[in-house]
Each structure stands twice: as structure tokens, then as C-alpha cells.
Amino acid sequence: MTKRPPLTPIVAALPSFVPFVGPESMTRERGRPFRARIGANESSFGPSPKVIATMQREAADQWMYCDPDNYDLKAALAAHLNVPIGCVVVGEGIDGLLNLAVRMHVGEGTAVVTSLGAYPTFNFHVAAAGGRLVTVPFHKDKEDLEGLLDAVKREKARIVYLSNPDNPMGTWWEAGEVLRFADALPQDTLFILDEAYGETGPSSAQPPVDVSRPNMLLMRTFSKAYGLAGIRCGYAVGEPSLIQDFEKIRNHYGTSRMAQVAGAAALQDRDWLTGVVAKVAAGRERLAEIARANGLTPIPSGTNFVTMDCGGDGAFALKVLQHLISRDVFIRKPMAPGLDRCIRVSVGLDRELDVFAEELPGALAAARGN
Ligand SMILES: Cc1ncc(COP(=O)(O)O)c(C=O)c1O
Secondary structure, eight states, X not given: OOOOOOOOHHHHTSOOOOSOOXXXXXXXXXTSOOSEEOSSOOOTTOSOHHHHHHHHHHGGGGGSOOOTTOHHHHHHHHHHHTSOGGGEEEESHHHHHHHHHHXXXXXXXXXXXXXXXXXXXXXXXXXXXXXXXXXXXXXXXXXXXXXXXXXXXXXXXXXXXXXXXXXXXXXXXXXXXXXXHHHHSOTTSEEEEEOTTGGGSOGGGSOOOOOOOTTEEEEEESSSTTSOGGGOOEEEEEOHHHXXXXXXXXXXXXXXXXXXXXXXXXXXXXXXXXXXXXXXXXXXXXXXXXXXXXXXXXXXXXXXXXXXXXXXXXXXXXXXXXXXXXXXXXXXXXXXXXXXXXXXXXXXXXXXXXXXXXXXXXXXXXXXXX
């Protein structure tokens, strides 16, 4: 057997599996494309035409490295949020920033709290850091703030993660509840508030941006309502010394030149954003109607997707998903116990929702064995 350098004990102990099966690899395996790509909570409406024009103009300049300080984008974000520039850090999507925040705070055995079945990329980073993940089940399809708080105190957790509105159920807490939760946390617990879906949720669910709390990080992204998931750009906002510490470990050339320019341009086109938010709300309505027309129960959503209770167990919902995939409709589903009775469908273009409406009855019948 050839020898190879050993992995660190933490990495050696990780399971060898591919956590994210993208629609691209599913397409390769299936040998044919999907007719509706409504599974990854992207924005089929795309970015603003002004952003596209900016990116086209910028294409020829890509031989230059990016500005490692991300200065222009950070300045634009700081002005947009009305905070000092030192309160903003930019990264490769929320995913990249979650990785950094975890690396900054989690060592082997450090307790970290999240909801059971919540956004899995966070858990992935905690595992890579050797952290000890403590999960709290959703309660009535919402993240259980009291349960999370109890777990934080019991486990002396270093981080608690909450997405609001959340993935995969789409539900949310009002801003007052989120702030009460933040106030009740021990000061040595970092609260990561993931507002990936903030723009499409009710504004009453967004606490005012507050950079005075040394134990709170707000994260947002250009991937969802701004329609730029492929560009990989997100940002975190917080108290300046916490933000400054990202400099110690972040990938300084990680946010590409194109991403920085696209993000800054996207922030400027408020009309496009307003239009997308309206289309997302209409799309949620339509998805909810399609669900009801087929005997499923749509769960109220503040995101760009609707999670639908299929009325059976996890095995049944999985069959529904598989029959939709085989009918060329890419969707996903929650997998955690209690949530797994559902499928999750992203808002897409009208023609994609038409395909979903056409194929759902057949998929349900097939799942029931009719
Ligand atoms: C709750 C949540 N956070 C973060 C992300 C990823 O954001 P980004 O594309 O900025 O990495 C997603 C994407 O689905 C999400 O659902």
C-alpha cells in the first residue's frame, strides 16, 4: 500500500460522502435536463439587467486580481446599511462566512447549537472544525427559540445559529422575538443570525441592524432576492472588533473581482429588487394554491420557496420527490424527523410553476402506488 501524508485526526474522522448533490450532477446522472429548476432556492428571475450590463463591461478586466480589501463593495454596503465600513466583511456567500465564523470560534469539542434539520452547510463547517453540534427540534414548524436558548445555557455553547426566515420550512419569528432571544443569550455565545431570505420575508421580521452587540453577527447574501447565487457573494455585519478578527483568517482574494462589482451594482437597483420581491410573493401564492389543489398543506413562508406538508410520513414525501425528479422537476425536501413529511419547492418562472402544476398530480398518484 502506498503511504500518504496523514489527515488531521478531525478530518480523518469525518464521513466520506458528498453532502451537496447539485442539479448539475443529477442531470449528468439522469442523462437529460430538468424542465423546472425549482429546488435550490435560487432566483429564476436572475439579476437586474443593470447588473448584467455592469458585469459585461467588467468582463475584460478580469485579468486583474480583485481588491483584497473589497473596499468599494464594503463602502456601498456600509452606506446601504448605515453602519461604519469597519462593521462589514464580505465573503464567498454566507456559506464562506459561516466557515470563517466557525473557524474563529470553534475548536475540538466546542459546543455549537442549531435547529435539527436547519441549514446543513453550517453543520458541515462545525464538523470540519471538530465542534460538537447540539440540535434542537423545530416546534410547530418553527425554530424553537426557547429550546435553543435552553440548549445554549445547558451546553455552554460558543455559537448559536438561527436563520430567519428559516430554511427548510420558510417560517419566521418577528423581530421583537429575535431581539428578546439575543438579549437572553450569555455574552460569550456568538449569535449568528442568517438573513439569507431577509429581503423576501416580512420587514417586521428583521431587527434593525445593530453593530453594538459584540456577540452577534448578521449575515446576508446576494444569492437569493438579488439573483446572484452563481457569483458567490455575501456579507456579515457586526461590532467592529468582531469583524476585524475575520482579517486574521479570511481568504483575502476569495471574493472575485466580478462578484465585488456585481454586488455593488445590485445594491443600487432597488426597483429590480422590489419587483423580484413582488414576483416571489406572487409565486409563493401560486405554489400554495397548487399545493392545496392537490390536497397538500402549504406552510406559510417568508422565503423564496414554499414547503408543503404531503400529509404522510417521510417515506411518502420522499417518493413524491423522487417521482417529481423522474418527471424532470428538480425540487428538494427537508430530511429531519418531523420535517421530513414535507417537500420544498422554490418559486420559479411561471413556466416552471406550470410544469410543477402539471406533474404534481401524477407524482402524488405514483407515490400512493396508484
Ligand atoms: C439559510 C441559508 N443560508 C445561507 C444560504 C447560502 O447562502 P450563500 O449562497 O450566500 O452562501 C442558503 C442557501 O440556500 C440558505 O438557505
